[in-house]
Amino acid sequence: MQDGALSHRNLLTIEDLHERRIYPIDWPPYSPDLNLIEKVWDWMKDWIGDRYLKNYDRKLSYDQLREAVRAAWDTIPRSFLSQQIDLMQKRCQAVIDAQGGHTLY
Numbered sequence: 001m002q003d004g005a006l007s008h009r010n011l012l013t014i015e016d017l018h019e020r021r022i023y024p025i026d027w028p029p030y031s032p033d034l035n036l037i038e039k040v041w042d043w044m045k046d047w048i049g050d051r052y053l054k055n056y057d058r059k060l061s062y063d064q065l066r067e068a069v070r071a072a073w074d075t076i077p078r079s080f081l082s083q084q085i086d087l088m089q090k091r092c093q094a095v096i097d098a099q100g101g102h103t104l105y
Helices: 011-019 036-053 062-075 078-097
Strands: none
Touching: 036 062, 036 078
8 A cells, every 4th residue: 555655656666566566555645544542542632631731821741741641541431442442343434435535533
C-alpha cells in the first residue's frame, strides 16, 4: 500500500517495484484510522482538559502532566472501551463501503 508520498510516486521507485512484480495498492488520502487507541487518546485528552486545564492559566509542568495522564488512564471507563470494541465491526464495514475513504467514524 502506498499513501501518495512523493517518495512512493517517484518513477525510480515505481520501476523498481514493478521489476520485483510488486504492484502497490492505491491508498486514499485521509483514510480513517481504525486503531482504537486513537479513541482512547481522544477520551484522555478531553478528560485531562476538563479536570486539569480549565482552571490553569499556564501550561502544566512535566510532573503535573504525567500525573494527569496516569489519572486519565486509570479512569477510562470499561463501558467506553467495550463500546469502542463493539463498534469495530461497523467501523470496518463503513471503511469497506467507502472504499477506504472518509467515514463518520
